[in-house]
Amino acid sequence: xxxxxxxxxxxxxxxxxxxxxxxxxxxxxxxxxxxxxxxxxxxxxxxxxxxxxxxxxxxxxxxxxxxxxxxxxxxxxxxxxxxxxxxxxxxxxxxxxxxxxxxxxxxxxxxxxxxxxxxxxxxxxxxxxxxxxxxxxxxxxxxxxxxxxxxxxxxxxxxxxxxxxxxxxxxxxxxxxxxxxxxxxxxxxxxxxxxxxxxxxxxxxxxxxxxxxxxxxxxxxxxxxxxxxxxxxxxxxxxxxxxxxxxxxxxxxxxxxxxxxxxxxxxxxxxxxxxxxxxxxxxxxxxxxxxxxxxxxxxxxxxxxxxxxxxxxxxxxxxxxxxxxxxxxxxxxxxxxxxxxxxxxxxxxxxxxxxxxxxxxxxxxxxxxxxxxxxxxxxxxxxxxxxxxxxxxxxxxxxxxxxxxxxxxxxxxxxxxxxxxxxxxxxxxxxxxxxxxxxxxxxxxxxxxxxxxxxxxxxxx
Numbered sequence: 001x002x003x004x005x006x007x008x009x010x011x012x013x014x015x016x017x018x019x020x021x022x023x024x025x026x027x028x029x030x031x032x033x034x035x036x037x038x039x040x041x042x043x044x045x046x047x048x049x050x051x052x053x054x055x056x057x058x059x060x061x062x063x064x065x066x067x068x069x070x071x072x073x074x075x076x077x078x079x080x081x082x083x084x085x086x087x088x089x090x091x092x093x094x095x096x097x098x099x100x101x102x103x104x105x106x107x108x109x110x111x112x113x114x115x116x117x118x119x120x121x122x123x124x125x126x127x128x129x130x131x132x133x134x135x136x137x138x139x140x141x142x143x144x145x146x147x148x149x150x151x152x153x154x155x156x157x158x159x160x161x162x163x164x165x166x167x168x169x170x171x172x173x174x175x176x177x178x179x180x181x182x183x184x185x186x187x188x189x190x191x192x193x194x195x196x197x198x199x200x201x202x203x204x205x206x207x208x209x210x211x212x213x214x215x216x217x218x219x220x221x222x223x224x225x226x227x228x229x230x231x232x233x234x235x236x237x238x239x240x241x242x243x244x245x246x247x248x249x250x251x252x253x254x255x256x257x258x259x260x261x262x263x264x265x266x267x268x269x270x271x272x273x274x275x276x277x278x279x280x281x282x283x284x285x286x287x288x289x290x291x292x293x294x295x296x297x298x299x300x301x302x303x304x305x306x307x308x309x310x311x312x313x314x315x316x317x318x319x320x321x322x323x324x325x326x327x328x329x330x331x332x333x334x335x336x337x338x339x340x341x342x343x344x345x346x347x348x349x350x351x352x353x354x355x356x357x358x359x360x361x362x363x364x365x366x367x368x369x370x371x372x373x374x375x376x377x378x379x380x381x382x383x384x385x386x387x388x389x390x391x392x393x394x395x396x397x398x399x400x401x402x403x404x405x406x407x408x409x410x411x412x413x414x415x416x417x418x419x420x421x422x423x424x425x426x427x428x429x430x431x432x433x434x435x436x437x438x439x440x441x442x443x444x445x446x447x448x449x450x451x452x453x454x455x456x457x458x459x460x461x
Contacts, residue, residue: 005088005452006068012047012091014063022050023091033074033084033092037139037327039340039388040082040424045072045092052097054170054178054209061207062176064091064452072454073203075145076118078137080341081422083149083202087456093207095144101125102210110167110184112212115144131215134159137418138324144208150200152418154320157243157376158250158282159216161418166199170210174448184212197443202420203454205447219282222250223292224316225307227299228274232256232359232371234302235275236352239375241298243348247291251280252376253323256359259330259370259383266329267322271308278323279307280316326372330383334368337385342401344408345379345417354411355380358404365400367393379417405431421458429458 015023024030025047035042051057064071070090077084086092099116106129113122120140123132135146137153145151147169152161159165168182181194198205229235232254239252254277255263261273279295281288296307310319322329331339346354355371362369362382373380382404384397405415405428415428430437441459444451451461 005070005090005455008046008067008069008089008091011064011067011069014067015047015049015060015091018059018063019049019056022052024048030092033077033094034086036077036079036082036084038080038082038422038424039338040085040422042082043085043087045086046089048074048092048094050094050097054098054172057093057095057172057207057209058176058178060091060093061172061174065174065176065450068450068452070452070455071207073144073148073207075116075142075148076140078139078141079145079149079422080419081416081424083420083422083454083457085423087423090452095142095207095209098209104129104131105184106131108184109215109217110212111215112210113143114210115142115147115208117143119143119146126215130218132218133165133213134216135162135165143211143213147199147208147211148201148203149420150418152374152377152379154251154253154280154323154374156374156379156418157252158248163196163199165214166195166211167214168212169195169198169208171198171206171208173206174450174453178209182212200420202422202457204444204458205453207453219250219284221285221288222280222282222316223288224251224278224280224310224319225292226271226276226278226310226319227304227307228272228276229305230274230303232275233352233356234304235277236355236375238277238295238299238302238304240348240351241302242295243376245294245298247294248283249279249291249295249376250282251278251320253278254371254373254375254380255323255326256371258333258368259326259372262329262333262370263322263326266332267318267325269319269322272305277304278319280320323372326370327383330370330385333370334385336387338388340384340386340397340401341381341419342384342404343373343379343381343417343419344404344413344415345377346408346411346413348378350411350413351375351378351380354407354413357407358382361400361403365396367396367400369400374417377417378413423456426458426460
């Protein structure tokens with residue numbers, strides 16, 4: 001059905017008459033809304049709509065359905081697999097104006113927000129309550145976008161991903177119905193788990209208009225440290241032993257020597273350019289001290305240097321911002337080039353083997369491809385820095401990515417730990433799930449029979 005779309009201009013005209021300046025066909029605005037942070041080719045929508053209420057989202061969906069016009073939900077455009085490219089044109093629904101924190105329930109440790117609230121906005125709002133929301137994908141993404149892409153990030157090793165932290169959603173379906181997928185209760189056995197169905201659906205099943213999230217108490221003590229190792233294998237073995245020992249570490253991030261050089265140049269860190277782990281510990285003063293002692297003993301056993309502490313809040317923020325800026329730092333290693341980030345995730349017991357084989361593969365390919373990862377949960381990334389006009393180099397990068405995914409799947413891992421599928425990893429999804437993709441396709445056809453919700457992503461119909 002991809003491509004069986006109808007009167008897009010008629011839908012745009014009707015919405016323009018109804019909403020005035022809150023619909024735009026300005027070329028630069030449309031181009032920006034069809035472009036994410038990925039390597040994949042962008043594609044602008046025909047128009048961008050800025051709703052302010054759920055009722056308006058329903059109205060937009062009804063108009064677009066009547067005129068068989070694709071709908072592409074948009075947060076802030078930080079996705080990495082072409083999620084927001086308007087592959088068949090249509091109307092982009094920018095949910096950024098739906099950005100109210102609706103209810104905070106401190107006693108129950110939860111909050112309900114509109115989809116356009118960003119994670120930094122939410123944590124600023126929560127600060128005086130003594131609570132915080134820990135999911136940190138790096139970018140200041142919207143909560144709706146994070147739910148739609150099943151985001152995770154540096155804190156996932158302790159706090160989980162969006163999958164574990166979304167309690168309930170309100171979703172507008174393709175037929176205009178608004179449904180709530182769950183309650184605020186911490187557990188339920190009432191029917192199918194619709195919340196988990198829509199978390200990670202990438203806008204292909206409906207438009208998220210409200211999210212209820214778990215919250216956590218701000219830890220009494222937070223400490224961050226950096227430690228370098230003789231080899232990547234030493235660093236990874238430190239991670240594996242830390243996790244297998246049950247130490248409740250909050251963050252444990254790997255950067256290889258190439259990535260460390262990029263971070264030093266871009267963020268002025270001044271660390272040794274060796275394989276490096278970034279640690280962060282959360283808890284009580286005594287609990288953090290115990291975690292530090294346990295991890296230091298493990299690290300010493302694998303040749304780790306002395307911990308270098310980022311003790312102040314300012315130093316910790318600088319350290320983690322540098323980590324989050326890795327993608328931009330990598331592009332400065334080769335001015336004028338573009339970076340193609342990709343990720344996989346494997347069982348923690350296979351992590352050292354997977355990274356070692358990947359590093360050997362990168363060396364053989366001749367590509368510049370730093371490695372960085374949330375290795376505490378087996379997830380790592382390579383960022384291939386290349387000339388997009390060099391067909392031979394692009395072909396090598398494509399082949400490297402294919403081998404990376406095949407390697408992860410052979411180790412009973414997944415083709416993506418957090419970037420998602422979009423349209424960039426649809427073939428890899430099929431390789432991973434086989435006939436189960438037909439089940440996904442059946443769900444899509446049931447909930448979106450006209451294929452209007454972000455068509456061309458995850459599955460073809």
